[in-house]
Amino acid sequence: MASGPREKFDNNVIEWVDSRLPIFTMLQKEYGVFPTPKNFNYFWNFGAILMIMLGIMIITGITLAMHYTANANLAFDSVERIMRDVNYGWLLRYIHANGASFFFIAVYIHIFRGLYYGSYKQPRELLWMFGVTIFLLMMATAFMGYVLPWGQMSFWGAQVITSFFSAIPLVGEEITVWLRGGFSIDNATLTRFFALHYLMPFVIAAVVALHVWALHVTGSNNPLGIDVKTKQDTLPFNPYYTIKDSFGVLVFMLFYVGFVFFAPNVLGHADNYIPANPLVTPAHIVPEWYFLPFYAILRAFTFGVNLPILIGLAITAFAMKPFFSNKTKEEINLKTVGITFAIAGIFFLIGYFSQYQLESGETMILGGSFISAAFIDAKLCGVLAMFGSIAILFVLPFMDKHPVRSARFRPWFRIATLLLVLDFFVLMVCGAKPAEGFWVPLSQVAMLYYMGYFIIGIPFLSKFEPVLDLPDSIHQAVTQGKTKKSVKKKA
Amino acid sequence: MTDTPQKISDNDKKEEPTRRDFLYLTAASMGAVAVGSIAWPLVNQMSPAKDTLALATTEVDIAPVEVGQAITVMWRGAPVFIRHRTDEEIMKARSVKLADLRDPQTDEERVQKEKWLVMTGICTHLGCVPLGQKPSDPKGDYNGWFCPCHGSHYDTSGRIRKGPAPTNLVIPPYEFTGDTVVKIG
Amino acid sequence: MKLTKTFCTVLAVVGLIGFSNLSYAAGEAEELPDMSWEFEGPFGHYDKAALQRGLQVYRNVCSACHSLKRVRFRNLEALGYDESQIKAIAAEYTVTDGPNDEGEMFDRPARPSDAFPSPYANDKQAAYANNGAIPPDLSLITKARAGGATYTAALLHGYEDPPAEWAEKNQLLPGQYYNKYMAGHVIAMPPPLAEGQVAYEDGTETTVEQYSRDVAHFLNWAAEPELEERKRMGVKVFLFLLAFAGIMFAVKKRVWSDIKGK
Numbered sequence: 001m002a003s004g005p006r007e008k009f010d011n012n013v014i015e016w017v018d019s020r021l022p023i024f025t026m027l028q029k030e031y032g033v034f035p036t037p038k039n040f041n042y043f044w045n046f047g048a049i050l051m052i053m054l055g056i057m058i059i060t061g062i063t064l065a066m067h068y069t070a071n072a073n074l075a076f077d078s079v080e081r082i083m084r085d086v087n088y089g090w091l092l093r094y095i096h097a098n099g100a101s102f103f104f105i106a107v108y109i110h111i112f113r114g115l116y117y118g119s120y121k122q123p124r125e126l127l128w129m130f131g132v133t134i135f136l137l138m139m140a141t142a143f144m145g146y147v148l149p150w151g152q153m154s155f156w157g158a159q160v161i162t163s164f165f166s167a168i169p170l171v172g173e174e175i176t177v178w179l180r181g182g183f184s185i186d187n188a189t190l191t192r193f194f195a196l197h198y199l200m201p202f203v204i205a206a207v208v209a210l211h212v213w214a215l216h217v218t219g220s221n222n223p224l225g226i227d228v229k230t231k232q233d234t235l236p237f238n239p240y241y242t243i244k245d246s247f248g249v250l251v252f253m254l255f256y257v258g259f260v261f262f263a264p265n266v267l268g269h270a271d272n273y274i275p276a277n278p279l280v281t282p283a284h285i286v287p288e289w290y291f292l293p294f295y296a297i298l299r300a301f302t303f304g305v306n307l308p309i310l311i312g313l314a315i316t317a318f319a320m321k322p323f324f325s326n327k328t329k330e331e332i333n334l335k336t337v338g339i340t341f342a343i344a345g346i347f348f349l350i351g352y353f354s355q356y357q358l359e360s361g362e363t364m365i366l367g368g369s370f371i372s373a374a375f376i377d378a379k380l381c382g383v384l385a386m387f388g389s390i391a392i393l394f395v396l397p398f399m400d401k402h403p404v405r406s407a408r409f410r411p412w413f414r415i416a417t418l419l420l421v422l423d424f425f426v427l428m429v430c431g432a433k434p435a436e437g438f439w440v441p442l443s444q445v446a447m448l449y450y451m452g453y454f455i456i457g458i459p460f461l462s463k464f465e466p467v468l469d470l471p472d473s474i475h476q477a478v479t480q481g482k483t484k485k486s487v488k489k490k491a
Numbered sequence: 492m493t494d495t496p497q498k499i500s501d502n503d504k505k506e507e508p509t510r511r512d513f514l515y516l517t518a519a520s521m522g523a524v525a526v527g528s529i530a531w532p533l534v535n536q537m538s539p540a541k542d543t544l545a546l547a548t549t550e551v552d553i554a555p556v557e558v559g560q561a562i563t564v565m566w567r568g569a570p571v572f573i574r575h576r577t578d579e580e581i582m583k584a585r586s587v588k589l590a591d592l593r594d595p596q597t598d599e600e601r602v603q604k605e606k607w608l609v610m611t612g613i614c615t616h617l618g619c620v621p622l623g624q625k626p627s628d629p630k631g632d633y634n635g636w637f638c639p640c641h642g643s644h645y646d647t648s649g650r651i652r653k654g655p656a657p658t659n660l661v662i663p664p665y666e667f668t669g670d671t672v673v674k675i676g
Numbered sequence: 677m678k679l680t681k682t683f684c685t686v687l688a689v690v691g692l693i694g695f696s697n698l699s700y701a702a703g704e705a706e707e708l709p710d711m712s713w714e715f716e717g718p719f720g721h722y723d724k725a726a727l728q729r730g731l732q733v734y735r736n737v738c739s740a741c742h743s744l745k746r747v748r749f750r751n752l753e754a755l756g757y758d759e760s761q762i763k764a765i766a767a768e769y770t771v772t773d774g775p776n777d778e779g780e781m782f783d784r785p786a787r788p789s790d791a792f793p794s795p796y797a798n799d800k801q802a803a804y805a806n807n808g809a810i811p812p813d814l815s816l817i818t819k820a821r822a823g824g825a826t827y828t829a830a831l832l833h834g835y836e837d838p839p840a841e842w843a844e845k846n847q848l849l850p851g852q853y854y855n856k857y858m859a860g861h862v863i864a865m866p867p868p869l870a871e872g873q874v875a876y877e878d879g880t881e882t883t884v885e886q887y888s889r890d891v892a893h894f895l896n897w898a899a900e901p902e903l904e905e906r907k908r909m910g911v912k913v914f915l916f917l918l919a920f921a922g923i924m925f926a927v928k929k930r931v932w933s934d935i936k937g938k
Contacts, residue, residue: 038935063536080746080816083902085541088532090902091909239931247928250921257917261910262718265819273820273899274812283859418683425687511930518927521920545750545789 030216035234036241037222039478043113044220044241045248046106052249053103054208058201060096068148070194072187075150076275094264100142101267102256104290107135108424111393116417118405119221125397127214132393134207139291139390141200144193146288151272156285158185158193164298167380184278224477225406226470233474284434292431293424294386299435300447301382302357304374309351315344316456323459332463385447392454399454401462404470412465416457423449548676550668553607561624563612566675570612570620571663572636573673576647581605583634584648594658598648601662609665609673610649614638616656621645636660706834706856711826711889715896718911721904722897724756729876730894731755733887736874738814741806741865743794746815747898750788754901762788769793807851809864818892819899829892830857833884835867 006025009015018024067086069078082089111131114120120128143161147154162179166172181188219228228234235241259267267289271282287295305313319340322332354372376384407414423446430443471477539547549566553573556562561574576584584598602608614621616638622628623636623645631637631644633652638645643654650659665675714723731752734744749766757765766786771793774781786793794813796802802810818824834857838848842861848854855863869884876882880890897903 059533063533066537067540081540081542084746084751085543087535087538087540089536089540090906091532092536094906235935240935243924243928243931247921247924250917250924254914254917254921257910257913261906261913264906270820270822273816415679418679422683422687514923514927514930518920518923521916521923525916525920541750542748542789545748550787 030237031242032236032238034216034237035219035228035231036237037220037228037233037474038235038240039222039224039474040220040241040244041223042248043109043117043223045245045252046110046113048245049106049249049252050103050110051208053099053106054201054205057096057099057103058205060092060099061198061201063092064096065198068194070148070191072150072190072276075148075190079149091260094260098256098259098264098267100145100288101259101290102252103138104142106252107138108290111135112421114221115396115420116407116414117221117223118225118400118407118410120397121400121405122397123218124214124221127211127218128397129394130207130211130214132390134204134211135393136390137200137204137207141197141204142288142290144197144200146272147190147193148197149272150190150276152274152276152280152282153269153272153285155185155276155278156282157287158189160285161287162189164383164386167377167383169380221405222474223406223408224471224474225404225409226474226477229473230475286432289428289432292429293427294389294431296427296431296443297389297447297450298382298386299431300440300443301378301385302435302440302444303352303355304378304381305376306351306355306374307371308347308354310375312344312347312351315340315347319344320456320459323463327463329463385451389450392451396454396458399458399462401459402465403467409468409470410461410465411468413461416453416461420450420453423453548674551673551675552671553673554671558606563624564675566663571675572608572610572612572624572649572660574608574624576606576608580634580647584646584650587646587648587650593651596648596650596659601648601650601659603665603667607673608647608649609662609675611661611663612636613661614640614643614656615651615658615660616641616643616654621660708823708826708830708857711829713825713893713896715825715893715903718907718914720907722754723893725878725880726890726893727755727897728757729878729880730890730892730897732876733869733874733891734814734894737868737887738891739792739795741795741802741811743796743811743813744792744815744898745794745813746791748789748791749786751901754897759788766790807864811865814895814898816899818896825892825896827857828895829888831855831863832869832888832891834858 006018006022009018009024014024064082067078067082067089069075079093082093084090086092114128114131143157147158162176162185165179166176168175177183179189180186181192222228269286269288286292303309319337322337350371355374374381402410402413404410407417426446427443427450430439430446433439435443471480547567549564551562551564551573553562553575556573556575558575559577561572563570563572565571574580581598587598589595589597598605601610612620612624617640619638619640621636621638621643623630629637629639631653633644633646635647635649635652636645637643638654638656641655643656644652645656645660646652648659649662651657663675665673668674713720714726715721734742749762749769752762752765753759766788769786769790769792770783771786771790772781773784776782796805799810812820818828821827823830834855835853836856838846838854838861842854846862848862852862852864853866854861869887871884872882874882874887880886900906
């Protein structure tokens with residue numbers, strides 16, 4: 001790493017270490033004088049907040065593991081022993097349990113910031129992809145952690161989530177049995193989840209190291225989304241951002257400790273204080289709140305892919321072709337594209353309604369079962385869409401070709417992205433509701449917007465959103481107060 | 492998190508240094524307090540939990556133990572021997588000359604009531620449990636206890652008489668809370 | 677900015693609608709009555725007299741069918757009992773210990789380190805004795821039910837004759853009872869409390885509602901014995917962090933004071 005020429009340190013001990021392993025030189029370079037854009041807003045605190053959260057989760061997790069027993073007969077009791085008898089056990093467990101929620105709050109804000117200010121764009125594509133990887137690992141870790149207390153929601157959540165894999169054609173059942181280590185959720189499942197739950201945070205920490213490494217190669221993005229040009233645009237990381245991050249972390253902690261001490265079970269589910277019972281299913285199985293949007297996407301598929309929907313998909317792909325080609329926006333005939341989309345839409349509607357269950361319980365058949373029969377059933381579609389909704393983030397940097405990063409200078413993208421945030425909350429509410437009545441079509445519309453944003457919206461905006469004049473430099477924008485409104489449109 | 496920034500002190504050296512120093516010092520010391528108070532639960536969680544402490548003392552009803560019999564009770568994860576000694580055993584224990592003992596201690600020092608010998612049943616050599624509690628056990632050359640691991644012999648007062656063990660069997664803290672109730676710990 | 681403001685307003689509305697009824701119960705049940713508890717709020721604490729009365733109700737009534745297996749006699753110190761009182765309470769119970777040297781299990785009086793013994797030897801026996809419905813363990817009941825102590829108290833005095841409208845469509849089988857606050861209204865537990873059933877020594881009125889409140893108060897303690905310590909610590913931690921954040925904000929302002937445009 002930092003093995004080039006090195007300045008000497010005054011302190012003898014530091015100098016002794018540094019001349020043998022230049023760790024202090026590295027720290028000084030990456031966290032001391034590291035040039036950081038001077039116009040960060042408070043959204044840029046969340047990287048530091050997430051670092052702290054990961055640390056808190058690992059430390060409290062290790063201490064909890066000293067008392068936890070990963071055995072189906074003992075797990076629940078061992079958690080209660082932590083709550084009642086272990087010194088500060090209740091504190092450690094509540095910090096850990098609520099920590100998961102606050103970790104996700106922070107990561108969602110962090111992802112939103114990356115999306116809104118175009119941090120995923122060239123040259124930070126790999127940095128973004130490491131980030132999405134961390135998010136996926138976090139989801140897996142959180143899910144397995146929720147199983148460990150072995151309450152009713154732990155057990156039935158594990159039951160539902162491992163059942164996703166049974167949707168895989170041909171080998172689904174075998175994979176599910178392999179994942180569970182048995183024919184149902186049992187001791188074997190619990191012990192492997194514990195082993196992996198203990199391991200994964202360290203994998204996350206390793207990917208975080210890569211994430212930060214990649215960040216320090218390209219340097220940070222900033223709210224204006226323009227590149228750093230001169231020294232005037234930046235500040236040394238220390239003290240400016242060490243102090244600002246400390247302040248941000250403390251404010252975040254205020255909310256966090258509020259939950260830990262005064263409402264420690266609000267974000268959880270009452271049923272998880274009932275020991276797991278394979279013979280009694282809870283009336284309403286819901287995942288933790290941070291999984292709800294994806295759970296809603298899963299359940300939005302009350303329909304599968306049948307012939308009309310497949311044709312609709314093919315037509316959509318055809319309509320999208322020019323957006324991914326080298327054609328300029330003048331060369332694309334929007335009218336043709338619009339008509340093609342409309343035709344695709346008709347096929348989608350036919351495909352959807354041919355599978356629609358009427359209240360009498362009969363299927364609304366248009367043209368016989370040949371048309372309505374789904375060859376990718378609803379369950380598999382739901383699972384694919386749920387994983388797809390995260391996987392699509394990996395390719396986002398390559399779908400968005402618009403030259404401007406920050407939403408501040410992309411009015412169309414800005415509205416679309418803010419609507420996506422709203423959509424995410426709508427999905428979250430849908431995921432918490434029973435899959436019946438009004439909530440089903442609402443979640444389907446919300447799911448369509450989520451998918452449409454990435455698959456159609458982003459490529460479309462890349463071609464058609466006008467490019468606005470950007471400030472010349474960060475310094476100029478900051479000193480002249482041009483950080484918020486775009487200047488005029490390019491002539 | 493709270494390292495006092497070096498760069499700054501150059502910049503505002505002129506203006507109100509006391510207020511600035513006060514701010515930085517307060518922030519730094521609050522950081523230290525925060526780290527300290529977070530560390531304590533993390534350290535203290537490893538101390539014995541409340542359920543463990545609740546078993547730190549144990550009460551034993553010794554009424555059913557007949558003369559010549561012994562019982563073993565568990566206390567803090569270790570066996571405690573309680574022996575209802577016969578007159579002969581007491582006499583034997585008390586007739587030994589202190590000079591003959593490796594770890595000189597009178598029998599009177601080792602018991603509260605001469606009929607009852609209460610001691611930790613762990614050989615002071617390498618921690619095995621000596622034999623001698625059951626009538627069928629070998630009791631060693633001194634009719635007390637015999638450690639099968641390396642052949643230490645203990646007498647009827649639990650004192651080391653022969654073999655590698657350096658000291659007598661340990662007497663745990665205990666008291667008689669009733670005529671026939673012993674509270675250990 | 678207009679757009680941002682509109683966006684925030686819409687978001688807040690969606691959030692309020694969504695999260696106000698996120699926890700949803702299966703089957704219709706009456707909305708819980710408004711009850712206030714001494715242990716609510718950031719400065720909440722238990723009322724020792726109420727806890728003692730609640731323990732009395734549990735021991736005289738609930739314990740006939742419901743276990744309290746995570747509460748140990750030594751924990752009763754939090755109710756204001758001293759060591760000898762706890763020993764005396766424990767000694768009134770018999771627990772099975774063993775095996776002894778002959779390999780037999782034996783009964784002995786409970787000690788402070790023992791938990792409240794269960795009324796049934798196992799779940800099968802509990803189910804058999806109660807028409808197949810296992811009376812749940814009560815140690816975590818207020819945490820394990822949405823609505824907590826309020827739900828627990830309400831349920832205990834929520835028995836009534838089924839309304840005519842309900843009775844038209846549904847029927848109570850033998851061993852089933854109608855309860856306002858039960859999800860689906862059908863409960864297998866017979867009305868447990870009757871006026872004057874437990875004699876209070878401190879002159880508190882001996883109504884069903886008072887019993888329900890006291891025992892719910894006690895069960896909330898059983899489920900969250902750490903509550904008082906947690907809230908006391910929470911207030912300190914929160915105030916400390918608030919002050920620390922304030923100081924850090926001042927430091928931040930000072931550090932940034934020489935940066936133009938900020």
